[in-house]
Amino acid sequence: xxxxxxxxxxxxxxxxxxxxxxxxxxxxxxxxxxxxxxxxxxxxxxxxxxxxxxxxxxxxxxxxxxxxxxxxxxxxxxxxxxxxxxxxxxxxxxxxxxxx
Amino acid sequence: xxxxxxxxxxxxxxxxxxxxxxxxxxxxxxxxxxxxxxxxxxxxxxxxxxxxxxxxxxxxxxxxxxxxxxxxxxxxxxxxxxxxxxxxxxxxxxxxxxxxxxxxxxxxxxxxxxxxxxxxxxxxxxxxxxxxxxxxxxxxxxxxxxxxxxxxxxxxxxxxxxxxxxxxxxxxxxxxxxxxxxxxxxxxxxxxxxxxxxxxxxxxxxxxxxxxxxxxxxxxxxxxxxxxxxxxxxxxxxxxxxxxxxxxxxxxxxxxxxxxxxxxxxxxxxxxxxxxxxxxxxxxxxxxxxxxxxxxxxxxxxxxxxxxxxxxxxxxxxxxxxxxxxxxxxxxxxxxxxxxxxxxxxxxxxxxxxxxxxxxxxxxxxxxxxxxxxxxxxxxxxxxxxxxxxxxxxxxxxxxxxxxxxxxxxxxxxxxxxxxxxxxxxxxxxxxxxxxxxxxxxxxxxxxxxxxxxxxxxxxxxxxxxxxxxxxxxxxxxx
Numbered sequence: 001x002x003x004x005x006x007x008x009x010x011x012x013x014x015x016x017x018x019x020x021x022x023x024x025x026x027x028x029x030x031x032x033x034x035x036x037x038x039x040x041x042x043x044x045x046x047x048x049x050x051x052x053x054x055x056x057x058x059x060x061x062x063x064x065x066x067x068x069x070x071x072x073x074x075x076x077x078x079x080x081x082x083x084x085x086x087x088x089x090x091x092x093x094x095x096x097x098x099x100x
Numbered sequence: 101x102x103x104x105x106x107x108x109x110x111x112x113x114x115x116x117x118x119x120x121x122x123x124x125x126x127x128x129x130x131x132x133x134x135x136x137x138x139x140x141x142x143x144x145x146x147x148x149x150x151x152x153x154x155x156x157x158x159x160x161x162x163x164x165x166x167x168x169x170x171x172x173x174x175x176x177x178x179x180x181x182x183x184x185x186x187x188x189x190x191x192x193x194x195x196x197x198x199x200x201x202x203x204x205x206x207x208x209x210x211x212x213x214x215x216x217x218x219x220x221x222x223x224x225x226x227x228x229x230x231x232x233x234x235x236x237x238x239x240x241x242x243x244x245x246x247x248x249x250x251x252x253x254x255x256x257x258x259x260x261x262x263x264x265x266x267x268x269x270x271x272x273x274x275x276x277x278x279x280x281x282x283x284x285x286x287x288x289x290x291x292x293x294x295x296x297x298x299x300x301x302x303x304x305x306x307x308x309x310x311x312x313x314x315x316x317x318x319x320x321x322x323x324x325x326x327x328x329x330x331x332x333x334x335x336x337x338x339x340x341x342x343x344x345x346x347x348x349x350x351x352x353x354x355x356x357x358x359x360x361x362x363x364x365x366x367x368x369x370x371x372x373x374x375x376x377x378x379x380x381x382x383x384x385x386x387x388x389x390x391x392x393x394x395x396x397x398x399x400x401x402x403x404x405x406x407x408x409x410x411x412x413x414x415x416x417x418x419x420x421x422x423x424x425x426x427x428x429x430x431x432x433x434x435x436x437x438x439x440x441x442x443x444x445x446x447x448x449x450x451x452x453x454x455x456x457x458x459x460x461x462x463x464x465x466x467x468x469x470x471x472x473x474x475x476x477x478x479x480x481x482x483x484x485x486x487x488x489x490x491x492x493x494x495x496x497x498x499x500x501x502x503x504x505x506x507x508x509x510x511x512x513x514x515x516x517x518x519x520x521x522x523x524x525x526x527x528x529x530x531x532x533x534x535x536x537x538x539x540x541x542x543x544x545x546x547x548x549x550x551x552x553x554x555x556x557x558x559x560x561x562x563x564x565x566x567x568x569x570x571x572x573x574x575x576x577x578x579x
Contacts, residue, residue, distance in 0.1 A: 023454065027455050042475075051477035055338075056338060080427070
């Protein structure tokens with residue numbers, strides 16, 4: 001077994017994801033099967049391989065150098081707040097974070 | 101109104117004043133209303149926006165000004181692509197009421213070229229799936245194979261075009277999500293190279309893999325839509341500065357003498373015998389057209405699925421962290437901020453998304469990062485190198501799009517690994533960042549469509565379009 005019930009609980013904690021008892025066991029079993037399959041990558045010796053984190057090379061994008069940091073007007077704040085679950089313009093309201 | 105399937109037919113009829121852009125739009129909305137109850141291809145229609153745009157085109161016609169390339173052409177857009185003022189759900193409950201404050205660059209460019217956006221199409225939730233059965237808003241029926249899935253994740257876009265509810269559609273492809281539904285619905289479908297089309301406004305699934313691309317009724321229309329949406333966008337730092345070629349100009353160039361590679365690893369066990377027969381016939385046709393069809397090797401193919409499902413889920417778990425009930429979507433209250441996050445996400449995401457968040461978070465977590473994520477990135481480099489080696493010998497690679505024909509709705513939902521394994525022929529070009537087309541290649545038992553995939557070198561869009569067009573013109577679609 002690659003992944004235990006405790007592992008899934010830990011991952012759910014990291015991902016801020018509530019899972020029911022039923023989901024917990026189902027995903028554990030399914031992810032376990034997938035991880036078993038993924039284990040086949042260990043057949044390959046990749047000691048001297050550079051990891052590929054990005055497809056494009058520097059000469060294929062314009063951002064090999066950084067652009068100038070300019071402030072530009074942004075007029076969408078009202079729109080964004082209008083569709084938020086609990087807005088209090090110009091803020092998003094959330095449950096209390098700091099106890100005092 | 102006579103059915104018009106192609107960009108040229110619609111644009112010419114409007115230019116010749118045989119029909120107005122408004123009438124064309126109305127006709128398409130009428131068809132959508134008649135068929136959508138059964139197909140479930142569209143989640144949201146945007147009549148007001150469409151008619152406003154159609155009126156703009158009609159005013160251009162009246163003024164006698166030259167018409168833009170997609171004047172009045174009705175186009176559907178996958179519901180992971182942002183549309184200002186038009187609900188965009190990603191087929192998820194967690195964005196059920198989300199209305200973007202801006203348009204994706206691809207949408208802006210389509211409208212600037214005169215296209216009329218009809219509405220937003222159904223897909224797998226956050227584009228995660230290969231059957232469209234992971235939508236929170238119900239599955240899509242395959243108009244080309246009733247009772248079967250349309251493929252995924254861009255199943256609604258493929259179905260909309262196949263059922264003639266749009267002239268073209270935008271989809272997105274991360275591991276096959278344009279090519280495979282194109283194959284299943286019997287229409288051509290294309291993703292350009294990574295970076296060819298701006299991802300600005302595309303709601304992210306896996307940022308190093310996601311691409312926007314077109315579905316249409318023929319290859320020339322794929323070329324026409326790609327030409328419009330392609331090109332550098334300052335709002336996406338990964339959009340390429342490589343020039344956009346004039347795809348239409350090279351479509352008709354003969355393919356005689358072109359070197360076509362057939363990867364021997366793509367013809368192993370697990371391929372449906374009917375698919376094999378059609379794809380083999382497709383290769384024969386290319387040979388008859390004068391192509392030099394030869395076997396090549398892509399030795400790391402067998403590791404592609406494992407690599408893809410590490411990288412895609414890792415990126416997804418990170419990208420989907422933003423759905424926390426603070427800025428958009430419904431919120432489920434909790435007695436602390438963390439409890440609110442957890443409940444909102446637990447209630448808002450569907451099963452496949454949760455499964456991928458669990459897997460993606462796991463492969464990125466302390467103690468497992470090197471064994472999984474870093475390993476995946478290294479094998480990704482090997483897979484990309486396989487293709488560079490192959491393209492030193494050939495101009496294009498031809499393969500099946502999917503090892504299986506469209507399957508019945510519900511047939512595979514309980515076995516995620518089996519569903520993943522069927523992505524084998526599409527995830528490779530995704531990982532390597534290469535352009536790929538699926539073009540119809542006949543039908544097999546029970547009238548099920550088969551797709552032939554053509555993969556090109558980086559920024560070889562013109563080449564894959566040329567081969568696909570030659571294949572289509574030579575009767576390949578009805579093999």
